[in-house]
Amino acid sequence: MIRDDPAARPADIDASTGLVANTRGAVLRFVPALGLFIAVLVVWEGVSRIFKLPEFVLPAPTAILAVLIAHQRDLGYAAYVTAREVLYGFLFSAVIGAAVALVTARFAAFGRALYPLVVLFQTVPKVALAPLFILWFGFDLAPKVVLIVVIAFFPVAINMMVGLQNVDPNLIALMRSVGASRNEILMRIQIPNSLPYLMAGLKVAVTLAVIGAIVGEFAGAQAGLGYMIQFASTQMQTSLVFAALVEVSVLGLLFYYVIEWIERRYVDWVPAAD
Amino acid sequence: MSAVEPAHILARGVCVDFTVAGRVNRVLHDVSLSVPKGGFVSLIGPSGCGKSTLLKVLAGLLPPSAGEVSVAGVAPVEAVRQRRIGIVFQEATLLPWKNALDNVAMLTHVAHAGRTGSEIRDRATEMLRLVGLEHAAHKRPAQLSGGMRQRVSIARALALDPEVLMMDEPFGALDAITREEMSAFLLEIWERTKKTIVLVTHSIDEAAFLSREVHVMASDPATIIEALPIDLPYPRNEDSYSAPAFARATARLRRLLKEGHRQAAAA
Numbered sequence: 001m002i003r004d005d006p007a008a009r010p011a012d013i014d015a016s017t018g019l020v021a022n023t024r025g026a027v028l029r030f031v032p033a034l035g036l037f038i039a040v041l042v043v044w045e046g047v048s049r050i051f052k053l054p055e056f057v058l059p060a061p062t063a064i065l066a067v068l069i070a071h072q073r074d075l076g077y078a079a080y081v082t083a084r085e086v087l088y089g090f091l092f093s094a095v096i097g098a099a100v101a102l103v104t105a106r107f108a109a110f111g112r113a114l115y116p117l118v119v120l121f122q123t124v125p126k127v128a129l130a131p132l133f134i135l136w137f138g139f140d141l142a143p144k145v146v147l148i149v150v151i152a153f154f155p156v157a158i159n160m161m162v163g164l165q166n167v168d169p170n171l172i173a174l175m176r177s178v179g180a181s182r183n184e185i186l187m188r189i190q191i192p193n194s195l196p197y198l199m200a201g202l203k204v205a206v207t208l209a210v211i212g213a214i215v216g217e218f219a220g221a222q223a224g225l226g227y228m229i230q231f232a233s234t235q236m237q238t239s240l241v242f243a244a245l246v247e248v249s250v251l252g253l254l255f256y257y258v259i260e261w262i263e264r265r266y267v268d269w270v271p272a273a274d
Numbered sequence: 275m276s277a278v279e280p281a282h283i284l285a286r287g288v289c290v291d292f293t294v295a296g297r298v299n300r301v302l303h304d305v306s307l308s309v310p311k312g313g314f315v316s317l318i319g320p321s322g323c324g325k326s327t328l329l330k331v332l333a334g335l336l337p338p339s340a341g342e343v344s345v346a347g348v349a350p351v352e353a354v355r356q357r358r359i360g361i362v363f364q365e366a367t368l369l370p371w372k373n374a375l376d377n378v379a380m381l382t383h384v385a386h387a388g389r390t391g392s393e394i395r396d397r398a399t400e401m402l403r404l405v406g407l408e409h410a411a412h413k414r415p416a417q418l419s420g421g422m423r424q425r426v427s428i429a430r431a432l433a434l435d436p437e438v439l440m441m442d443e444p445f446g447a448l449d450a451i452t453r454e455e456m457s458a459f460l461l462e463i464w465e466r467t468k469k470t471i472v473l474v475t476h477s478i479d480e481a482a483f484l485s486r487e488v489h490v491m492a493s494d495p496a497t498i499i500e501a502l503p504i505d506l507p508y509p510r511n512e513d514s515y516s517a518p519a520f521a522r523a524t525a526r527l528r529r530l531l532k533e534g535h536r537q538a539a540a541a
Contacts, residue, residue, distance in 0.1 A: 170363045173335055177354050177361060178385035178434065188380065192371050269370045269414060 059239040067239040068246060074228070079247045081224040085141060085213040086206070086255060089148025093205050096149060097156025098198065104157075105164040106186055118157065126150045130219035144216035144224075151212045152205040159201030163194025166271070196271045199263040206259055210252040225251070281344075282311040282470045283332060283438065288341035290327055301327050303495035305341070309472060309487075311437075314464055316473045316481035317498075318527065319491030320535055325474045326442050328491075332472060333361050333440040346437055353438070357385055360431030360469075364443040366423035368415040368430075374422075375411040378402055378429045385434055401429040404463065421452040428463070438470045445480065457483055461510060478531070482506075482523040483514060490527060492534030500530055 041061045047053070048060040055063055068075065100118065104111030129150060133143035167189055175185050217226025225244045232240035290302035302324040309315045317325040330336035331343060334350030345353035353359050368377045379398035382389070402408045405425040415423050424444055431439060444460075445453045457480055464471055475481050481488045482504055492499045506519045514520055 168365070168367050170365065171367045171369075174361060174363075174367065174381060175384060177333070177335070177359065178357065178381050179355060180384045184384055188384070189369070192369070195371075270416060271370065 056236040056238045059242055063239050064242045064246065067243040071240060071243060075225075075243060075247055078223060078225045078228045078244065079251060082210075082213050082217070082226065082248070083251055085144040085148065085216065085224065086209045086251065088141065089145045089212055090152065090202075090206050090209040090255070092145060092149045093152035093209060094156055094202060097153040097201065097205065098160055100153070100157040101160035101164060101194070101198075102186075102191075104161055105190060106182065118154070122154055127215050130216055133216070134220035139220050139222050143220070144213050147216045147219075148209045148212035152208040155204040155208070156198065156201040159204075160194050160198045163197025163271070164190045166197070167193050193271065195267045196263075196269070199259065199267050202259050203256060206255045207252065210248065210255065214248065280311065281308040282313065282346060283307070283309040283315075283472065284342075284344045285328075285332065286342045288328070288331060288338045288343060290324070290331060290336065291339040301496055302331070302338075303497045305497050307489055307498060307501065309470055311470055312468050314471045314473070314484060314486045316475055316485040316488045317491060318475055318478065318481045318488055318531070320493060320531065321476065322496075323491040323493040323534070324496035325491050327496075329440055329442050329472060329474050333359055335361075357434050358437045360434055360436035360439045362424075362427055362431050362439065362441040362444045364446045366415065366420075366427040368423055368426055370415050373412045373414055374407060374418065374426045374429075375399065375402060377415070377426055378433050381430055382433045398429070398433055401433045402426075404432065404466070405429045405459070419452075420448050421456055424448065424456065425459070428460075432463070432467065432469075436469070438472070441471065441473045443474050443476065446476070453477070453480065458511065460484065461508075465509060478524050478527045479515070482520055482527060483510060488523075488527060490530040490534065492537060494537065499534055502526060502530070 045060050045062060048058055053060075059067075100114065104115060126147070130143070130147050133146050137143035137146060164186075171189060172185060175189060180188070213224070214226035214229070217224040218230055221227040225248050228244045229241050229248075232238075232244065285305055285307050288302060288305040289300065292299045292301055305324075305328055307315070317328060319325050327336065331338050332345065332350060334345070334352075334354040337351075343350055346356075346358050348356070350359070368374075369380060372380065375395070375398050378401050379394045382394045382397060386394070399408065399411065402411055405428055407422060407425055407429065410418060410422060415426070418426065424447075428439075428444070445456045448456060460471075461484060463469075473481075473484060485504055488502045488504060489498045490500045490502060491497065502523065504519070504523045506514055506517060506523070
């Protein structure tokens with residue numbers, strides 16, 4: 001009924017044109033970066049041709065492209081294996097990180113017990129745990145997922161914690177004044193308030209997840225882009241190393257932009273200034 | 275006046291002490307006041323005189339260390355529980371992810387869990403209309419001006435249909451022109467809804483223009499030094515600012531505030 005109110009229309013139109021302008025602006029923003037990227041590739045290609053650099057030292061972009069095409073099936077499979085690790089690792093990191101934040105916010109005493117331990121655990125260089133996880137969980141998906149979670153849950157938890165706590169105390173007072181319970185305040189105020197913070201944490205987490213997957217594969221694997229990079233470098237197949245690197249970057253970008261898309265679609269407000 | 279009308283809000287000998295690092299700090303000393311039903315009272319005073327603290331005590335957000343307070347015949351905490359008190363802060367404290375309509379409805383959803391969604395929406399729409407924002411129902415706070423946001427927060431308080439509206443410098447963050455507009459708007463709301471209003475402000479003009487009675491506070495000790503009735507007939511409008519009674523009232527208020535200031539400086 002209220003949606004049919006014609007007076008409500010101008011806001012919708014404003015919002016949609018604003019969005020269109022933003023999308024166009026975003027595309028235009030990429031033009032200088034793209035130009036510079038192409039310039040770097042051209043110089044790189046020129047240098048490696050003029051100085052006739054051996055391919056195992058620094059392959060030319062065209063040589064890397066040729067390998068990307070020639071080995072596309074192997075690279076594709078490796079990318080699939082790594083993507084699976086990143087996806088599972090990231091999802092578990094998100095769920096565990098959010099759970100830690102929620103429990104800490106809701107049960108203050110438990111939070112006080114948990115928080116110092118979590119921080120203490122952060123001082124361990126987690127990459128150093130990779131061999132242990134290989135020992136415990138084998139060479140497949142599991143040790144990589146565990147390693148990723150150990151690396152990537154922390155930024156999720158810490159960001160969401162800040163978002164859950166960074167609520168205007170007057171708003172809490174208002175909620176209390178109408179008899180709201182702790183759970184109601186959590187559900188109606190704190191959790192929605194934490195979402196922009198959570199999204200920022202997820203973006204950090206997904207970047208760390210890619211690193212975790214590659215490091216996990218370095219420590220011991222039978223497939224994946226990290227495994228491929230290590231294998232190719234021992235064979236002096238430097239073009240293949242670069243080709244795998246390209247796929248790692250593309251993979252990381254894809255994951256990152258999926259999260260950014262979710263953020264734009266569902267968390268489209270700026271957190272209130274404090 | 276208060277001898278004839280029964281007090282809607284009553285405070286007797288209210289003190290508030292904060293203990294900081296083992297030292298007792300008296301932030302409110304022996305405050306008594308009485309507001310009749312449908313009255314409009316302002317609390318004015320220098321910063322740090324405890325006017326916001328007094329409002330918090332009256333609104334049931336802070337228990338007094340000594341003294342008695344009653345709102346509509348019961349303790350403030352009980353009045354809050356019975357949804358008789360609506361609160362408006364200096365900042366609009368809206369939820370940035372909800373539009374104006376849902377912001378107005380938010381507290382009602384919690385306060386009256388038994389009501390249906392459409393009942394609450396109808397009430398919220400009505401309140402938005404009352405504050406002149408029905409056209410902005412679907413805008414988020416970020417799309418609204420400061421004055422509009424504050425009107426949404428007033429609508430949110432009114433949606434609970436409280437008997438008393440407690441306002442803590444509600445227009446303090448707004449520019450001068452918007453402030454005057456909001457003052458006129460608040461008078462209109464008051465005349466239409468017959469709520470009892472207690473307003474904390476540091477603006478002499480605002481206090482004199484709006485209130486039936488202004489309570490002037492001083493610090494050291496933080497208490498009410500005078501309750502000044504404003505002899506200006508309602509409905510008041512822009513012309514009221516140039517009325518002789520308005521000039522007399524503001525001159526008196528200015529003198530009282532200066533005295534309080536001098537005392538504090540001497541102490």
